[in-house]
Every structure is written in C-alpha cells, then in structure tokens.
Amino acid sequence: MTISMMTAHEVTQKVFNKDELFILDVRNEDAFADWKIEGENFDYLNIPYFELLDGVEEILEKIPSNKEVLVTCAKEGSSVMIAEMLSEEGVNVSYLQGGMKAWSEHLEPVKVGNLKDGGEIYQFVRIGKGCLSYMVISNGEAAVIDATRMTDVFVDFAASKEVKITHAFDTHLHADHISGGRQIAEQTGATYWLPPKDAEEVTFEYAPLEGGNIVTIGNTEIDIYALYSPGHTIGSTSFVVDEKFLLSGDILFIDSIGRPDLAGKAEDWVGDLRESLYSRYRELSEELVVLPAHFMVIDELNQDGSVSESLGTLFAKNHGLNIEDETEFRKMVTENLPPQPNAYQEIRETNMGKVTPEEEKQREMEIGPNRCAIR
Numbered sequence: 001m002t003i004s005m006m007t008a009h010e011v012t013q014k015v016f017n018k019d020e021l022f023i024l025d026v027r028n029e030d031a032f033a034d035w036k037i038e039g040e041n042f043d044y045l046n047i048p049y050f051e052l053l054d055g056v057e058e059i060l061e062k063i064p065s066n067k068e069v070l071v072t073c074a075k076e077g078s079s080v081m082i083a084e085m086l087s088e089e090g091v092n093v094s095y096l097q098g099g100m101k102a103w104s105e106h107l108e109p110v111k112v113g114n115l116k117d118g119g120e121i122y123q124f125v126r127i128g129k130g131c132l133s134y135m136v137i138s139n140g141e142a143a144v145i146d147a148t149r150m151t152d153v154f155v156d157f158a159a160s161k162e163v164k165i166t167h168a169f170d171t172h173l174h175a176d177h178i179s180g181g182r183q184i185a186e187q188t189g190a191t192y193w194l195p196p197k198d199a200e201e202v203t204f205e206y207a208p209l210e211g212g213n214i215v216t217i218g219n220t221e222i223d224i225y226a227l228y229s230p231g232h233t234i235g236s237t238s239f240v241v242d243e244k245f246l247l248s249g250d251i252l253f254i255d256s257i258g259r260p261d262l263a264g265k266a267e268d269w270v271g272d273l274r275e276s277l278y279s280r281y282r283e284l285s286e287e288l289v290v291l292p293a294h295f296m297v298i299d300e301l302n303q304d305g306s307v308s309e310s311l312g313t314l315f316a317k318n319h320g321l322n323i324e325d326e327t328e329f330r331k332m333v334t335e336n337l338p339p340q341p342n343a344y345q346e347i348r349e350t351n352m353g354k355v356t357p358e359e360e361k362q363r364e365m366e367i368g369p370n371r372c373a374i375r
Contacts (some may be wrong), residue, residue: 003083004094006070008106012097012127015039015298016108024059024068024083026052027074027100035369036097037072037103037128038298049078056085062089072096072103093295103128107153109135110306112291115242119218123291123306124153130370131177132307136241139218143167144190144240145239145247146293147180149362154184165190167215168352169224171249171293173198175344177350177366182206194270195228198235203353208239231273232258246288246311250313251276253292254300254309258321259337259371270330277321286312290364294370342368 014021020041025032026049036044045062052059063069063086071086071093073079079095096103107124119138126132126148134145135154144154144161147170159164165188168181172195178374182204185192193209194202211228225240232250236258239247252260255276260269288311295307302308315321323329335363343365349355350362357365 003087005097006094007097008102009068009108011037011039011103012106012108012305015127016041016301016303018075020065020067022069024063024069024071024082024086026071026078026362027287031074031365035100035367037100041285043067049073049082050080052085056082056089060089060091061088066069068070068258069093070096073099073365075099075101094132100128101367104363104367105129105148105150106132107148107150108305109153109157110304112308113245113289115244121241121245121291122150122157122310124157125301125305125307126177127323128363128364129177130296132293132295133246136217136224137161137163141166141218143169143215143224144181144184145169146171146249147184149180149183149366151180151183151187153161154180155187158188164188167191167193167207167217167224169193169239171195171238171247172233173348173351174250175348175351176294176370178347178362182353195233195235195237197230198233199352201354202354211237227280227284228277231260231269231276234269236276240284240288243285244289244293246284247291247293249293249349252281252290252314252318252321253294253296254314255318256296257318257333260333267334270333273333274326274329277371281311282315284311286310286315286340290314296370318333339372340371342366 016038022043025046028048032046071079071083076099083093083095107126110123111119112123122135124133133147140163142158142165168184168190170179172179182192191207194206196208213226215224227238229238229251230236236249237249260273278296289308290311291308300307
C-alpha cells in the first residue's frame, strides 16, 4: 500500500470538525508528554521510533483498522520511515508533512466578525501552539495584532484581500513566541506599536501604544481604542475594536487568566493584574466579544475553530474573575503557576531586539505548548 502525506491544515480541519484520528507519535516519551497534537476525538500511541527500527509487527494489533492513522515525529523523516513500514504490513497510513515543527508553525485564519461599513476581523489560530493573532480590515487597509514570526502568512492574506497593512500592534512584550509585528512593519511600511512600559529595553524605534490611543483603520469609523491593562506584563494593553470586540492580549483568556511572572515580577504585578481584571474590565460593556492572544486547551475552540466569548459570560464562568478574597487571588497567581515557557528569556530578548537568532534556532525556542495562563 502507498502512504499519504497529511498537511497541518488538513489536521487542523479535523480538530475543528471533531473528526476521529489515530496518531502514532514516534518522538521520545518526554517530548510527547510535554506537547502533542490535540483533538477531541483523537487517540494516541507513543512509541519512540528507535524502538521500531527492527519492525512494527508488535504494534500492529494496537493500530485500529477503522480509523485514519497518522504518524508524526519532530521533523518528518522518522514518521515517513515508520509509515512505510506500516504500509508494507497492509496498514493504510499517512505521515504529517513537516512533522511537529510544521504543526507548531501552522496558522489557520478564521473570520470572527463583521465591522461597520463592510470591515472584517480575522483570527489566526496557531493551533499547535495556542497563539492567536488578529487582522482588522477596513476600506483597503489592515491592522495586524500580536502577529507571530510567520509574517508571510499575514502579508499574503492581506494581499489576497487586496488591502494594505498600515499598522502592526503588540499588546505586550511576548515571552512565549517571537513577534512578527516589527518585521511586518519593515516589510510593508506599516507603523509598529508597542506599549512603552514594555519597551524600556528595546533596541529599535516604535510608536508608543498608550491607554487612550485611538487608531483608525481605513477612512471609516473603525477605531482601535487602547486600554492600559497591566498584570501579565507591566505594559499590557487591551484593544476595543469597533466598540464590539475586546482584544485582551494575555490578560484574560476564555477559561483562565494571565500569569504575572514571566518577567520575574509576580509579586509586584499581581495587584495590577487584579486591578485590570476586576476594575478596568468591569467598566466595559459585558456585550464585548473577548478575543484573547492565546488559548490553553482545544475545549476553548468554538464550532468554527475560533476562540471567543462575551465578556459577560466570562465574568460569570471564568474562575479567575470570581475570586473575591484578594489574598486567595494573590496566592493563586503566585503559587499556582505552570512551568514557564521554553526559552522564554531568550524569546523576550529577541522581541526586545537584543538578539537575532537564526531561523532554525527560533523554531527550537518556540517548540512546546502555550504556558501564559493560570487556571
């Protein structure tokens, strides 16, 4: 039997559609335990490829005949080899093109809403990493928010929509992924905006993004209103777009809240985090649709693959927004912390412009799950 190649886009669609898939992951056990392809109806078998070099006969009974089978590894090569061995034994099997590196980098654009006078807002779901980026489009112009380093995806998408990127924003100085905002600005001539309190050590020029800034996209009434909301970082800034959407950065997620410790300031910033979530956000309309910069688990995906929820619903259901006792809140966000993101200090320095790693090094720095949240 011949083996097939499955792309990261095709796997993403299976995640969105809640399809069944059996994944044979041939990476080492620690890599699999740390991070894998997640799907509601996915089943898994993790056997390191070096244990299969002498043959796959012993695992054949563990591989279902009534489900699609996908073999994945770190970069692709090992999965092709194991897939060929399975095919020789009569198994109908695919391998993941580009391996887990491709899965980590894939961005899936999903339209999340219409704006006034024909404008649109798109969410770019980095399904393997949990990052969420945005593009606001209006009257031939576009703004990109919290772009990843895969800048061609945004530039090409804007071209396909026949719009010019005029602004690139980062809601804060990211610590879990390398920002593409500055590079997009250099490629397109757009203005790059960054909160100045997060930019004290940067080595490049930027437009200071401060609370109260209003940036108009196109010549229609689609405004991006900046709301200073520190806590995840001291400069963290949210956006209210078109009086309809709240881009919350890494302050507020669907099922969790932002962690305050990635710059080593958990004790210092916990008060800011509570102030932003419990006071500043409480002053906003509960009808605003929250669009965060990350998701933690695939349960947070809507049926169309997007990640969003009304602010009112989050006030009612998000545990992190419902801790009345300040001492208990402080304890949760300083003691209940997940492991820190891989290479987060190097990523912060890269986003400051202090270092410029080679592309392969940047990939390695970002490998792994999202760890910006506290549940």
